[in-house]
Amino acid sequence: MTERISGEPGADSRDRGSGTLIRHSEFRTLWAAYAQSVLGDQLARVALSLLVFERTESAGWTAATYALTSLPALLSGVLLSGLADRFPRRTVMIGCDLVRAVLVGLMALPGTPLPLLAGLLVLAQLAEAPFGASQGALMPAVLGERLYEQGQRVMMITHQAGQLIGFAVGGVLVVWLGSHVSLGLNAATFLVSAVLIRLGVKARPVEEPAGAPPRRMHTQVRSAAVLIWSDPRLRSLVALGWLAGFIVLPEGLAAPFAQEAGASAASVGLLLAAHPAGMVLGAALLGRAGLDVERRRRLLGPMAVGANLPLVVYWAGPGVGVALLVLLVSGVFSVYQITAGATFVLLTPAGQRGQALGLARSGLTAMQGIGVAAGGLAAQLSGSSAQTIGGAGLVGTLCAVLVGVSWSRARGTSAGTIPLSA
Incomplete structure (x- = not known):
């Protein structure tokens, strides 16, 4: 028996004649929001490392702070990713961006105590998993089955290129701008991402069978x-x-x-x-x-x-x-x-x-x-x-x-x- 991978109804046939991702306005919006957020995140990682090291002069605390930029995703990936299935995915993405903009904006304030800085960082990173899950689950509906993998390839290139640029110029930019300004710029990228998604991505209802019981x-x-x-x-x-x-x-x-x-x-x-x-x-x-x-x-x-x-x-x-x-x-x-x-x-x-x-x-x-x-x-x-x-x-x-x-x-x-x- 043959099973066909199912996507959004009609999405595949709708995209057959398009030929290129550039014709998909929703994908262009998602890509632009993602690209500038990746660069902002790289800048913030460097800024946090330098800021913590300047205050503590401890390699251990610096490494621990850097680890906090990824470890909370373990918890939120299990517990919070389900929000992408319970609520409209565009709404989840916008909400996560706004939450991160506020939290990182507070981190950018001069004189923020290190324990509070670490707590804000953990909370901000908890929002990463539901955002990523919503984006990944939304992409097949935006592109259809035929172009979905191609879209993922573009997103991966964007992420890796952002890492390369971050390795190359991140340290120089943070030294020039200062840690607090760099964190402020990262907060701004989340606001920009929320606005782009709100204006450029269509609202879609939650995908669940009719009469399904409430999700826990x-x-x-x-x-x-x-x-x-x-x-x-x-x-x-x-x-x-x-x-x-x-x-x-x-x-x-x-x-x-x-x-x-x-x-x-x-x-x-x-x-x-x-x-x-x-x-x-x-x-x-x-x-x-x-x-x-x-x-x-x-x-x-x-x-x-x-x-x-x-x-x-x-x-x-x-x-x-x-x-x-x-x-x-x-x-x-x-x-x-x-x-x-x-x-x-x-x-x-x-x-x-x-x-x-x-x-x-x-x-x-x-x-x-x-x-x-x-x-x-x-x-x-x-x-x-x-x-x-x-x-x-x-x-x-x-x-x-x-x-x-x-x-x-x-x-x-x-x-x-x-x-x-x-």
């Missing part, structure tokens, strides 16, 4: 978890995403690896930028390759292996030049995450996409944190960052082979194949 938080979380676990395709796609826990390790060990390789501190920035640069290049190549959607899905397993296998080269103790090439190649193959994520969303019932996305992304964040923490401990015990990264590459490759086989089998189960015209 614990029921939503349990239903989404059961949905993912019971469908071998969704389970395999989540596992493919969580392989990022191995791939992120070189980022966490960039500084000790550079020292171990006898390179200068300036090379740390290059090591951090190499993988995002590879993903931007990979996304561009994927867009030009002309592969149909079914072929891209068949290649998920091999590409996941390709994202992990180059890291094994670290075992030989390469110099920074070789490591940069390895990370670039790993980044190119890591674009499989776009197809995996898009397929996951399209396979999830429209009324559960927000909560399911929240669970998947929370797990991804947790796996990345666990990967970096475990890698740091392993490097401390072994005395070698290079061998630790190489070992993670080997284990990641083996896991990618297993998950790739699982995905290949899941695509042919009674749950159905996934035909979708390119």
Whole structure:
């Protein structure tokens, strides 16, 4: 039996003749709101790190503050992403933006005590998960099935390019503008995003069956978890995403690896930028390759292996030049995450996409944190960052082979194949 991925009724046929994303005014609005928010977030991360270090002169407190820019997403991804299924998604996005604008604006006030600053930061980050879940669940309705993955590819390129720009000029801008002004600019980006979404995105009702009982938080979380676990395709796609826990390790060990390789501190920035640069290049190549959607899905397993296998080269103790090439190649193959994520969303019932996305992304964040923490401990015990990264590459490759086989089998189960015209 063949199951077709369902999207918004008529969306696919409506988009067949459009040919390009630029004709979608709603997507242009979502992209513009996202792009300037990404740049503002990068600026804020640097500003917070410098502000805390200036006040405390403690590397530990600085690192803890930086961790607060991502760790709250673990909690809100599970508990708050369901808001994207209970309320209109445009409304959730606007609400999250306004809340973050107020909270970050308070953080920008000079003299804000550090404990209050940390509390405001946690609250602001809690709003990230429902916003992201709403945006991800809304995109298929905006673009239709045919262009959805292409839209996700553009968003990923925007995110990675924003990281690259942040690595390159973020520190200089914060020094020039000052930490408080930089935080104020980030607050302004949330206001701009809210206005753009309010004016440029259509209001859509909540997607739920008629006569459905009121949704409760614990029921939503349990239903989404059961949905993912019971469908071998969704389970395999989540596992493919969580392989990022191995791939992120070189980022966490960039500084000790550079020292171990006898390179200068300036090379740390290059090591951090190499993988995002590879993903931007990979996304561009994927867009030009002309592969149909079914072929891209068949290649998920091999590409996941390709994202992990180059890291094994670290075992030989390469110099920074070789490591940069390895990370670039790993980044190119890591674009499989776009197809995996898009397929996951399209396979999830429209009324559960927000909560399911929240669970998947929370797990991804947790796996990345666990990967970096475990890698740091392993490097401390072994005395070698290079061998630790190489070992993670080997284990990641083996896991990618297993998950790739699982995905290949899941695509042919009674749950159905996934035909979708390119």
